[in-house]
Amino acid sequence: SVSAESMQPDSDSGNWKPPKHPKTPDQLARLRTAVAGNFLFSSLDEESFTLVLDALVEKSIPAPNIKVIAQGDEGDYFYVIESGDFDIHINPSGAVEAGPEGLGNKVGTIGPGGSFGELALMYNAPRAATIVSASKGGLLWALDRVTFRRILMNNSFQKREMYEGFLGEVPLLSSLKPYERAKIADALETVKYQSGQNIITEGEPGDAFYLLESGNAVAYKHGVDHAVKEYGRGDFFGELALLDDKPRAASVVAKDNVTLAKLGRDGFKRLLGPVEGIMRREEYERTDDLDPLTHQKTVT
Ligand code: 1OR
Structure with missing residues (x-):
């Protein structure tokens, strides 16, 4: 008989099953709105899209100044913003440091419908920036590293690779x-x-x-x-x-x-x-x- 193992291309994740986090109709509706305009989701077929929706986990960020991602850390999750604004800080030294200036310079803000945290997962690199909640905090949807790499990354990674050379010219x-x-x-x-x-x-x-x-x-x-x-x-x-x-x-x-x-x-x-x-x-x-x-x- 054919084992499940042999049908998996990656031997290190042969037993991988996409996580399923049950959602209420209200959660599903909000989630669909949050990802509607996000380009990383736009090229998924129906099956992959459903799988990713199941795997996302709601994460409430109840206050300002909460560090969702720290520059220099290992990547674990990719995040989509449902509500709230999140500031991007980059410390030129490559990692967050102690003290009031430790986050480094604020270089931008990402709002509802936006996403962050894909770089470390795509390239197996340390987090390139620190992401901190602004204003009142907000609500995020988190996708684990394995599901991101196996389902969401394929299309977008290929697209980035495909266009990298051309856009550089x-x-x-x-x-x-x-x-x-x-x-x-x-x-x-x-x-x-x-x-x-x-x-x-x-x-x-x-x-x-x-x-x-x-x-x-x-x-x-x-x-x-x-x-x-x-x-x-x-x-x-x-x-x-x-x-x-x-x-x-x-x-x-x-x-x-x-x-x-x-x-x-x-x-x-x-x-x-x-x-x-x-x-x-x-x-x-x-x-x-x-x-x-x-x-x-x-x-x-
Ligand atoms: P990550 O996994 O490295 C931090 O974790 C995330 O911040 C990163 O993925 C991106 O999703 C997000 N440079 C690097 N990372 C950025 C940037 C950025 N903006 C958002 N992220 N910028 C500097 C470009 C020189 C753009 C600043 C507007």
């Missing part, structure tokens, strides 16, 4: 830290268009931003008889409508078969804040030999 993103590019990778979706298809249509509302991974695309504008811009690998388009809530200023058409990394409006607003200045500066620094739409040399 995109000039617009070169000022970002690797962690910031990893968060962008989580939110990207690969889309393909065939030669001649419209990717963006002038005059329509904008809902996404695009990075071009392979192939070429061309921008056209009503009333202009030539292409106003050509895009190749590493170029971006679709930012103007999202930055200023304006209709699409041009159509962008696939010149050959193209592969794009698509970032929706929410991801764009949330993750490209640090480079908004660069996108806008390019608009303002336009000079005469640059195309008004695209900030680059006009294609003839």
Whole structure:
């Protein structure tokens, strides 16, 4: 007979069964809301999603200033925020130290729907930051290390790996830290268009931003008889409508078969804040030999 052991790919966790923490309908509803906008969950199939929901454990953080994760520690859980804000602190020495300054510098805050604690689990690395409850505390959902690695990590890890090289080559993103590019990778979706298809249509509302991974695309504008811009690998388009809530200023058409990394409006607003200045500066620094739409040399 076939033993359960031999059907498991990892011999060290051959007897692993996903933990099941029963939940009330109310808990389930709250949990579904909390993970709804979280990109780490978005590519799970129904079966994996159910398994992860079962495995999550509610963890109440009843006061401010509670350390949920300490920089330098080993990773045990991954957390999703249902309510409350949580501050991120990084001590340049690599670990929390004693004393009032021991947490290091506050570098950001994560709110409801956000998540943290994945890095140490993904890379078997010490915790990269300290996470402390802010305001009144809040409510977290915790996923154990093994379930995270076996179920939740596969897709997101592959996605981060897949996009790591490409995002590192995109000039617009070169000022970002690797962690910031990893968060962008989580939110990207690969889309393909065939030669001649419209990717963006002038005059329509904008809902996404695009990075071009392979192939070429061309921008056209009503009333202009030539292409106003050509895009190749590493170029971006679709930012103007999202930055200023304006209709699409041009159509962008696939010149050959193209592969794009698509970032929706929410991801764009949330993750490209640090480079908004660069996108806008390019608009303002336009000079005469640059195309008004695209900030680059006009294609003839
Ligand atoms: P972890 O398992 O290392 C701490 O535990 C968590 O803080 C980490 O996973 C991330 O989920 C989260 N750098 C490192 N970790 C961060 C950062 C961060 N932001 C959130 N975490 N940043 C510095 C980038 C140079 C971004 C600060 C806004």
